[in-house]
Amino acid sequence: xxxxxxxxxxxxxxxxxxxTHLNNKEVTTGRGNIFRQQGIANAIGNSLAYIxxxxxxxxxxxxxxxxxxxRLRSHAGGMSIxxxxxxxxxxxxxxxxxxxxxxxxxxxxxxxxxxxTSMALISVWAPG
Numbered sequence: 495x496x497x498x499x500x501x502x503x504x505x506x507x508x509x510x511x512x513x514t515h516l517n518n519k520e521v522t523t524g525r526g527n528i529f530r531q532q533g534i535a536n537a538i539g540n541s542l543a544y545i546x547x548x549x550x551x552x553x554x555x556x557x558x559x560x561x562x563x564x565r566l567r568s569h570a571g572g573m574s575i576x577x578x579x580x581x582x583x584x585x586x587x588x589x590x591x592x593x594x595x596x597x598x599x600x601x602x603x604x605x606x607x608x609x610x611t612s613m614a615l616i617s618v619w620a621p622g
Contacts, residue, residue, distance in 0.1 A: 495556040502549035509542035551613055558606045565600045 522530045529535065566578070 495553050495560070498549045498553035498556065502546050502553060505542055505546045505549060509539060509546060512542065513539060547613060551610070554606060554610045554613070558603065558610070561600070561602045561606055565603065 516530065516535055519530055521532050521535075522528075523532075529538065
C-alpha cells in the first residue's frame with residue numbers, strides 16, 4: 495500500500511509540475527514543441543491524472559482489505575455474518591443504513607470507503 499501511495503503522490507507532483515511548466519507559455523500549432531500543443535498537453539495532463547487516480551484507488555483498496563481482516567481478527571467473541579456483510583458491502587455502496595452501522599462496527603472501514611467514494615473528485619479537479 496505505501497508503494498502505491500508514494501507512486502500516486504509522485505505522479506500528482508509530476509502532474510502539477512507539468513502544468514506549472516506550461517503556465518504562461520504560448521500554445522503551439524503545427525510545428526514547434528509537441529508538448530505545448532493544446533491536444534497533446536490535455537492528453538498528457540489527463541493521463542497523469544488518471545494514473546494518480548488508479549494508484550490512489552489501488553492504495554485505498556489494499557488498505558480496505560487490510561483493515562477488514564484486522565477488524566475481523568481483533569473482534570472479541572467473534573463477529574456475526576450480518577456484521578461481516580455490512581463491513582464488506584461498505585466498499586461497494588454507501589447506503590445510509592449500512593453506512594451508519596459501519597460507523598458502529600468498524601469506523602476505519604467507513605473512513606476508507608469515504609476516501610474511495612471521493613476518488614471521483616480527482617477527475618473534476620484535474621485541470622485540462
